[in-house]
Amino acid sequence: MAGVELKNVVKSFGAVTAVKDVDVTFDEGSFTTLLGPSGCGKTTILRMVAGLEAPTGGDILVAGKRVNDVPIHKRNLGLVFQNYALFPHRTIGQNIAFGLKYRGVSKSDAATKVKRALDIVRLPGVEDRYPTQLSGGQQQRIALARAIVIEPDVLLLDEPLSALDANLREEMRVELKAIQHRIGVTSIFVTHDQSEALAMSDKIIVMSDGKVQQVGAPEEVYNNPANEFVASFLGASNILDVTVAGSDQDSIALSTAHFGTIPVPRSRATNLGDGSSGRLVVRAEKLQLVVPGSKVTGVGAKGTVEAVDYQGQIARYFVKVGDLQLQAMNMIEGRPFGAGTEVTVQINPQDCSVLPAEVK
Amino acid sequence: MERRPWILLAPALVTIVMLVVVPMSFILVYSFYENIDLAVDRVAFQFSNWQALFLDNYYRIAIWKTLRLSVIVTVLAAVLGYIPAYFIAMTKFRQRWLLLLLLILPFWISFIIRTLSWIHILGNQGALNGLLQWLGVIDAPLQMMFTEATVIVGFLHVFLPYMILNVYVSLEGIDRNLEPAARTLGATPWQAFLEVTLPLSLPGLAAGCLLVFVLTGGSYVTPLILGGPSDYLFGNLIHDAVVSELNWPMGATLSFTLLVLLGAVVVAYSRLMGLNQLSKAFR
Numbered sequence: 001m002a003g004v005e006l007k008n009v010v011k012s013f014g015a016v017t018a019v020k021d022v023d024v025t026f027d028e029g030s031f032t033t034l035l036g037p038s039g040c041g042k043t044t045i046l047r048m049v050a051g052l053e054a055p056t057g058g059d060i061l062v063a064g065k066r067v068n069d070v071p072i073h074k075r076n077l078g079l080v081f082q083n084y085a086l087f088p089h090r091t092i093g094q095n096i097a098f099g100l101k102y103r104g105v106s107k108s109d110a111a112t113k114v115k116r117a118l119d120i121v122r123l124p125g126v127e128d129r130y131p132t133q134l135s136g137g138q139q140q141r142i143a144l145a146r147a148i149v150i151e152p153d154v155l156l157l158d159e160p161l162s163a164l165d166a167n168l169r170e171e172m173r174v175e176l177k178a179i180q181h182r183i184g185v186t187s188i189f190v191t192h193d194q195s196e197a198l199a200m201s202d203k204i205i206v207m208s209d210g211k212v213q214q215v216g217a218p219e220e221v222y223n224n225p226a227n228e229f230v231a232s233f234l235g236a237s238n239i240l241d242v243t244v245a246g247s248d249q250d251s252i253a254l255s256t257a258h259f260g261t262i263p264v265p266r267s268r269a270t271n272l273g274d275g276s277s278g279r280l281v282v283r284a285e286k287l288q289l290v291v292p293g294s295k296v297t298g299v300g301a302k303g304t305v306e307a308v309d310y311q312g313q314i315a316r317y318f319v320k321v322g323d324l325q326l327q328a329m330n331m332i333e334g335r336p337f338g339a340g341t342e343v344t345v346q347i348n349p350q351d352c353s354v355l356p357a358e359v360k
Numbered sequence: 361m362e363r364r365p366w367i368l369l370a371p372a373l374v375t376i377v378m379l380v381v382v383p384m385s386f387i388l389v390y391s392f393y394e395n396i397d398l399a400v401d402r403v404a405f406q407f408s409n410w411q412a413l414f415l416d417n418y419y420r421i422a423i424w425k426t427l428r429l430s431v432i433v434t435v436l437a438a439v440l441g442y443i444p445a446y447f448i449a450m451t452k453f454r455q456r457w458l459l460l461l462l463l464i465l466p467f468w469i470s471f472i473i474r475t476l477s478w479i480h481i482l483g484n485q486g487a488l489n490g491l492l493q494w495l496g497v498i499d500a501p502l503q504m505m506f507t508e509a510t511v512i513v514g515f516l517h518v519f520l521p522y523m524i525l526n527v528y529v530s531l532e533g534i535d536r537n538l539e540p541a542a543r544t545l546g547a548t549p550w551q552a553f554l555e556v557t558l559p560l561s562l563p564g565l566a567a568g569c570l571l572v573f574v575l576t577g578g579s580y581v582t583p584l585i586l587g588g589p590s591d592y593l594f595g596n597l598i599h600d601a602v603v604s605e606l607n608w609p610m611g612a613t614l615s616f617t618l619l620v621l622l623g624a625v626v627v628a629y630s631r632l633m634g635l636n637q638l639s640k641a642f643r
């Protein structure tokens with residue numbers, strides 16, 4: 001087992017630079033997620049770690065050793081492809097044993113290892129079937145078994161859950177994390193699904209356009225987004241323009257156009273001087289809609305519900321406050337607010353985070 | 361029984377019956393006629409033609425020559441065709457259609473012209489001899505034309521695209537991630553190819569081989585143009601019987617024999633590999 005380090009890694013495909021100066025570490029034994037929208041370079045990073053793609057610049061280190069020039073088959077990494085990439089002409093047993101052949105494992109040892117790997121992924125007894133005779137979720141587990149049976153130094157997972165349906169995906173998410181935890185292998189997981197990233201990761205690396213936007217624990221990235229991209233990519237966020245009106249020991253007073261002055265705790269608004277302007281981020285689920293006239297915690301403003309997106313226990317509201325369009329995700333107590341309802345929109349200063357205004 | 365499949369199959373079945381089964385039946389009937397003089401036949405039911413076929417060594421040698429040459433051409437085409445097919449299937453070059461177009465471009469030129477062109481390359485006055493003499497490597501032209509080798513070259517030239525296209529199609533259908541998957545599991549590039557790509561492309565390779573084998577086995581023009589006096593195939597005997605000797609009953613007998621021989625190859629192939637589930641044979 002080993003940690004992985006990328007040092008100023010750059011990858012260009014002709015005129016396209018897919019990965020721009022990425023400098024990150026993946027701690028030994030940790031589960032780290034590369035999160036970002038389609039085309040931001042996640043797969044490219046994974047393929048470079050695996051050796052399937054050579055970096056244009058920078059170094060890749062596994063267990064402290066530079067591996068740029070180590071050929072793929074000598075890297076001892078387990079890679080799980082998005083589409084599983086099982087060998088269709090081989091049985092499940094042969095698929096899983098594939099990597100063992102090249103590691104000088106005897107036939108009988110291989111059979112034992114295959115059996116154990118199948119137990120780990122909870123699919124015992126399917127050795128003699130062919131991949132097409134398994135369901136998508138089962139194939140996914142076989143792909144995982146094939147990758148872990150070789151006891152890789154690092155496990156690389158490229159959106160392994162994306163081809164599964166919603167229920168199975170959530171189930172596999174828990175299971176995958178449990179397996180990783182049990183064998184303790186350093187894992188790099190790629191996804192563009194933020195809930196997957198938040199649920200599974202020890203650390204999330206948010207990427208956009210080939211660049212790292214933020215690195216941090218899930219709650220850190222979620223609650224304290226480093227910039228507007230991260231704020232809006234991880235769940236729905238409302239972003240308001242603010243200027244610093246004053247400050248005291250504990251809080252900074254931010255004046256807004258629609259919510260008056262909001263006293264935000266200092267810990268949530270760093271690097272903002274008096275008079276400077278910034279951007280206030282409030283998550284949709286932290287924006288609370290209440291019946292007009294009820295007691296307000298924090299600050300409130302009058303608004304009108306424009307549309308409701310009913311999602312079972314929660315509802316997503318599109319609310320208009322003056323000329324501001326906001327989103328709120330609220331638990332439904334009793335009946336949801338209908339479109340056209342007058343409401344009070346409340347913001348709790350504890351739930352805000354503040355970013356410096358972005359230089360455009 | 362459902363009627364729909366039969367209705368859909370009907371046009372093809374009618375065409376095959378009218379254009380293949382009926383004419384072949386005529387040919388079979390014709391093989392029992394008796395040839396009296398040049399182009400003069402007598403309607404009869406007798407076995408002299410078939411007797412000649414089975415007793416005359418000449419025909420047996422032709423069958424042997426045909427099978428031998430077909431095997432040689434097929435094996436060479438498989439090896440020589442697989443490489444460009446692999447290249448076209450795996451290239452990152454965006455304009456792959458251009459490569460495929462180049463492959464079928466020769467089909468726009470008559471097969472005869474393409475075959476004849478080898479005389480200008482390998483002949484005594486040909487380009488290759490000219491070049492070698494100009495370079496001073498040789499003094500007198502080398503005799504390269506009208507040998508079995510030139511016949512093989514001619515066949516390869518004409519049939520290689522069939523092999524390449526067949527192999528290409530099956531390579532194209534292989535998941536691009538399989539080889540990288542094998543590589544990350546510890547296989548060298550060559551091992552990954554042997555373990556994954558080659559077995560998965562065998563259906564296309566087998567189909568290409570069948571096609572080249574049958575096309576070669578049924579040819580007569582290429583040996584006629586590029587071969588020497590002893591480079592004849594079974595097809596040339598048919599040509600001689602029908603065109604030179606005007607012995608149509610014998611021509612019919614030989615034609616039917618060739619049909620049965622090549623048909624047997626196709627049947628054996630489908631028995632061995634299963635025409636539809638080729639890949640299973642290699643699991």
Ligand SMILES: Nc1ncnc2c1ncn2[C@@H]1O[C@H](COP(=O)(O)OP(=O)(O)OP(=O)(O)O)[C@@H](O)[C@H]1O
Pocket residue numbers: 013016017018036037038039040041042043044045192
């Ligand atoms: N082989 C290649 N040749 C040219 N451009 C490439 C190649 N591979 C990737 N790219 C480009 O690099 C960028 C990043 O691609 P990458 O596959 O890493 O994205 P991704 O983050 O994995 O996206 P997705 O979530 O859709 O899988 C894209 O703009 C893509 O078009």
Ligand SMILES: [Mg+2]
Pocket residue numbers: 042043044
């Ligand atoms: Mg990707």
